[in-house]
Amino acid sequence: MTLIRMNVNGSAKSLEIEPRVSLLDALRERLGVTGPKKGCDQGACGACTVLADGRRINACLALAIQYDGCQITTIEGVDHPLQEAFVRHDGFQCGYCTPGQICSAIGMLSEYEAGMPSAVTDSGGLGEAEIRERMSGNVCRCGAYNGIVGAIMDVAGSDAR
Amino acid sequence: MSIQTETTTDTAPYVGRPVERLDGPAKVSGQARFAAENHYPDMAYAALVHATIARGRIAAIDTAAACAVPDVIAVLTHENAPAMIPAPKLSLLDLSTVASATSVNYLATDEVHWNGQPVAVVVAETWETARHAASLVDLSYEELPAVVDFAAEAPNAVPERSMPLMPSKADKGKAAQALADAPFSVDLQFSTPPHNHNAIEPHATTAVWDGDQLTLHEPAQNIPWLRKHLAKRFGIPEEAVRIISPFVGGAFGGKSRAWPGVLIAAMAARATGRPVRLALTRAGVYHTVGGRTPSTQRVALGADAQGKLTALIHTSVSRTGRVGGMAEPITAASRHLYAVPNIHLSQRSVELDLLSNTFMRAPGEAIGTFALESAVDELAWRMGMDPIALRMLNEPDRDPAGGQRFTHRMLREAYTRGAENFGWHQRDPRAGARRDGPWLVGMGVATAYHPSMRMPASVTLRLHADGTVVMRCGMHEMGMGSATVQAQIVADEMGVPLASVHVEYGDSDLPPSAGAIGSVQTASVAAGVIAASTMLKRSLLTLARRAPGSPLRGRKLEDLQARDSGLHHPDGGQTYAEILSAAGRDHLEAAFKPSMLGFVARMAIDSRRWVTGASGAQFCEVRVNADTGEIRVSRWLGVFDVGTVINPRTAASQLRGGIIMGIGAALSEQTLIDGRTGRIMNPSLSEYHVPVHADIPHIDVDWLNEPDPTTPLGMHGIGEVGITGVAAAVANAIRHATGKRVVDLPITLDKLL
Numbered sequence: 001m002t003l004i005r006m007n008v009n010g011s012a013k014s015l016e017i018e019p020r021v022s023l024l025d026a027l028r029e030r031l032g033v034t035g036p037k038k039g040c041d042q043g044a045c046g047a048c049t050v051l052a053d054g055r056r057i058n059a060c061l062a063l064a065i066q067y068d069g070c071q072i073t074t075i076e077g078v079d080h081p082l083q084e085a086f087v088r089h090d091g092f093q094c095g096y097c098t099p100g101q102i103c104s105a106i107g108m109l110s111e112y113e114a115g116m117p118s119a120v121t122d123s124g125g126l127g128e129a130e131i132r133e134r135m136s137g138n139v140c141r142c143g144a145y146n147g148i149v150g151a152i153m154d155v156a157g158s159d160a161r
Numbered sequence: 162m163s164i165q166t167e168t169t170t171d172t173a174p175y176v177g178r179p180v181e182r183l184d185g186p187a188k189v190s191g192q193a194r195f196a197a198e199n200h201y202p203d204m205a206y207a208a209l210v211h212a213t214i215a216r217g218r219i220a221a222i223d224t225a226a227a228c229a230v231p232d233v234i235a236v237l238t239h240e241n242a243p244a245m246i247p248a249p250k251l252s253l254l255d256l257s258t259v260a261s262a263t264s265v266n267y268l269a270t271d272e273v274h275w276n277g278q279p280v281a282v283v284v285a286e287t288w289e290t291a292r293h294a295a296s297l298v299d300l301s302y303e304e305l306p307a308v309v310d311f312a313a314e315a316p317n318a319v320p321e322r323s324m325p326l327m328p329s330k331a332d333k334g335k336a337a338q339a340l341a342d343a344p345f346s347v348d349l350q351f352s353t354p355p356h357n358h359n360a361i362e363p364h365a366t367t368a369v370w371d372g373d374q375l376t377l378h379e380p381a382q383n384i385p386w387l388r389k390h391l392a393k394r395f396g397i398p399e400e401a402v403r404i405i406s407p408f409v410g411g412a413f414g415g416k417s418r419a420w421p422g423v424l425i426a427a428m429a430a431r432a433t434g435r436p437v438r439l440a441l442t443r444a445g446v447y448h449t450v451g452g453r454t455p456s457t458q459r460v461a462l463g464a465d466a467q468g469k470l471t472a473l474i475h476t477s478v479s480r481t482g483r484v485g486g487m488a489e490p491i492t493a494a495s496r497h498l499y500a501v502p503n504i505h506l507s508q509r510s511v512e513l514d515l516l517s518n519t520f521m522r523a524p525g526e527a528i529g530t531f532a533l534e535s536a537v538d539e540l541a542w543r544m545g546m547d548p549i550a551l552r553m554l555n556e557p558d559r560d561p562a563g564g565q566r567f568t569h570r571m572l573r574e575a576y577t578r579g580a581e582n583f584g585w586h587q588r589d590p591r592a593g594a595r596r597d598g599p600w601l602v603g604m605g606v607a608t609a610y611h612p613s614m615r616m617p618a619s620v621t622l623r624l625h626a627d628g629t630v631v632m633r634c635g636m637h638e639m640g641m642g643s644a645t646v647q648a649q650i651v652a653d654e655m656g657v658p659l660a661s662v663h664v665e666y667g668d669s670d671l672p673p674s675a676g677a678i679g680s681v682q683t684a685s686v687a688a689g690v691i692a693a694s695t696m697l698k699r700s701l702l703t704l705a706r707r708a709p710g711s712p713l714r715g716r717k718l719e720d721l722q723a724r725d726s727g728l729h730h731p732d733g734g735q736t737y738a739e740i741l742s743a744a745g746r747d748h749l750e751a752a753f754k755p756s757m758l759g760f761v762a763r764m765a766i767d768s769r770r771w772v773t774g775a776s777g778a779q780f781c782e783v784r785v786n787a788d789t790g791e792i793r794v795s796r797w798l799g800v801f802d803v804g805t806v807i808n809p810r811t812a813a814s815q816l817r818g819g820i821i822m823g824i825g826a827a828l829s830e831q832t833l834i835d836g837r838t839g840r841i842m843n844p845s846l847s848e849y850h851v852p853v854h855a856d857i858p859h860i861d862v863d864w865l866n867e868p869d870p871t872t873p874l875g876m877h878g879i880g881e882v883g884i885t886g887v888a889a890a891v892a893n894a895i896r897h898a899t900g901k902r903v904v905d906l907p908i909t910l911d912k913l914l
């Protein structure tokens with residue numbers, strides 16, 4: 001057991017935890033923070049995406065002890081125009097991938113702003129192709145992709161371009 | 162169809178308006194709680210041990226190492242687990258028997274029937290401990306020969322019985338002779354692989370016993386069936402089972418039956434006296450929840466020199482499991498789509514030593530339309546005809562197989578509108594004629610079809626003195642927007658603002674809904690809402706007429722309008738609040754409970770009189786890289802005839818979701834089964850390729866919005882029609898782009914090189 005301290009959505013948490021516990025399980029099962037979802041537990045779906053010190057990560061692939069001292073933001077701690085835009089654009093159906101999509105989109109927008117390129121970066125602006133490429137780690141089996149891209153375009157159009 | 166943001170004032174009518182999802186705010190803020198997100202003090206965690214052979218017996222099972230792990234509470238195997246009552250056999254007299262996913266009595270037998278069958282469960286204080294201990298359970302087997310290779314076994318298939326209520330067979334005229342005599346014909350063999358649902362929420366059960374009372378948090382597509390099934394398996398009354406399922410993280414058919422996880426979770430909770438959470442791993446879902454059958458299909462078409470079809474033969478081979486599964490209506494859509502005098506449709510199947518197949522979005526039709534609609538396209542090529550013109554020419558006036566009339570049929574209009582809006586007329590009819598750099602560009606079309614059905618659903622409406630209406634129905638929300646669309650209907654039927662309607666759903670304590678299967682739920686529950694509203698308004702009128710001086714005295718319900726939260730006549734009316742307060746009541750309730758018997762009788766009569774289905778025209782543009790064979794879907798338009806659309810915003814998402822799953826089936830999805838061991842080789846989201854953002858272009862959907870005269874509010878279910886025809890439209894576009902006809906799904910680039 002190791003003692004770790006994290007700031008989760010603005011509140012300080014300390015946890016006695018085994019080294020093998022993933023950040024996702026620590027959040028969901030130990031801290032009752034169930035916004036981040038488990039879809040695959042192996043980094044293939046993005047449902048577990050959270051922001052660690054502002055960067056998007058798959059919480060299922062992260063061990064909690066690696067994040068000792070970090071600031072973790074999950075969907076519960078997000079207050080962002082994307083949320084309203086997702087509702088307006090119907091960027092989800094069942095809603096299970098949604099917390100991951102939104103956290104991932106927030107992380108993606110700041111990666112873009114910081115000048116990080118993607119595989120399709122060649123032209124100007126954050127267009128649909130760029131968003132699709134950068135969001136492809138977040139699977140939506142309900143197929144709400146059009147709405148998700150629409151919501152991101154909508155929000156990015158005002159503050160990220 | 163672009164959806165306008167809802168700006169109109171908050172008054173009826175709401176049906177037809179793109180109302181935002183009522184549960185939207187909960188879903189974008191992390192407040193929506195799914196089944197694995199309910200915590201109990203003292204809760205334990207369970208993990209399954211899966212068999213690693215396809216068929217045989219457990220010779221020995223050694224749990225000592227697992228039991229020795231600190232914090233392990235129990236390791237249950239066939240040697241020590243309490244036996245459940247065996248699963249009921251399928252009976253049409255009790256449709257809840259469809260919930261019996263397999264005939265195996267888990268952990269009560271040493272027999273192994275499929276590779277992946279659960280053979281033990283570990284219960285521990287934490288998930289990590291349970292999973293680790295599960296890996297230490299040591300098994301040895303006596304293996305028996307197993308038949309697991311579908312392709313090898315397909316030649317031995319035997320004729321199969323149709324799925325209940327969904328006929329697939331037909332014989333009319335002399336199809337073989339007509340085919341031989343036809344001046345133009347095609348005769349093609351197709352194959353489609355197994356598919357898995359891959360809802361992003363893995364199945365997860367939280368089971369709690371209180372004496373003989375069982376409470377389950379469980380993602381369920383059919384709460385009443387599951388409840389009945391669990392009651393039978395655990396020997397308790399139905400009322401003793403409570404299923405709570407307010408949010409389901411996608412299902413697509415995969416959460417409609419009692420798969421091993423839910424049963425073993427409940428058993429483990431009872432055996433250990435602890436609340437137990439059993440959340441399946443992604444691989445665990447593949448190993449314990451069935452998927453879509455693979456198929457081989459033959460479609461042969463004969464036509465005269467003008468393109469009039471003279472013969473249609475569609476046959477299929479699919480598979481079930483030796484322990485369960487049932488026919489999927491693969492040739493069913495071929496009953497309804499083309500005016501042909503000579504038709505032969507039949508299905509055969511093989512039984513394999515694999516987990517049961519099960520319903521997955523448009524079972525049968527999704528893959529059957531791939532074969533039929535590819536063959537129709539190929540016939541158009543052979544005849545040098547436009548594929549839309551060929552379809553128009555053969556559009557039937559009555560049901561080709563059964564001779565009944567259609568309640569609603571607008572495929573011609575769908576194709577006309579789609580062709581116009583997709584730019585079909587700019588298409589150069591020659592294959593490979595359009596090139597954009599390295600990309601060959603092609604366009605294809607195909608017809609979508611799914612039958613329209615309903616099942617009984619009970620609905621209670623309660624009107625409160627403050628004018629709010631509470632709708633209670635144990636229906637399921639897996640992303641269709643169930644609560645939102647039903648609230649719209651309640652608001653219209655009762656003439657109240659949408660904000661005054663509260664919908665309670667997803668709980669077995671509520672009046673039983675129809676299952677969210679077969680695209681039946683929305684229309685079925687709507688029928689219940691309409692019936693309950695009528696009852697409620699009748700009771701209100703009765704109350705009002707008793708009050709002296711009521712302007713409603715002497716009025717009949719038929720002469721009144723429900724609007725502005727009251728019953729109104731041009732000469733005057735009363736609000737519900739006034740009626741209730743005059744009668745000294747604080748609420749009034751109406752409960753509609755349909756009779757199953759009456760329902761079945763009605764359905765039998767209707768099916769002889771007419772045929773009802775949702776249909777559509779799918780338009781696809783693909784770009785195929787001439788050097789690498791890479792295939793990208795670049796544009797899509799689906800124009801649907803789905804009757805009245807209740808909510809354009811959620812309907813568009815449903816139809817798009819179907820189309821996207823169809824694109825997955827066309828280009829990338831397949832469950833790979835080792836032909837020697839029967840083991841699924843790609844039980845993960847990294848190796849089973851569902852479409853991701855970068856695979857999907859903007860998908861346009863449109864609908865004709867003409868009500869069907871025989872359905873509640875004129876609507877059809879739309880959960881499944883969207884996926885039908887999609888794989889064929891992609892294959893047909895690829896045929897146009899490259900000149901190559903691919904008959905085996907998925908169409909991966911190697912098939913074009």
Ligand code: FES
Pocket residue numbers: 037038039040041042043044045046047048049058059060061
């Ligand atoms: S649960 Fe972490 S990526 Fe799927």
Ligand code: FES
Pocket residue numbers: 091092093094095096097098139140141142143144361410411640
């Ligand atoms: S909304 Fe269901 S998986 Fe994305």
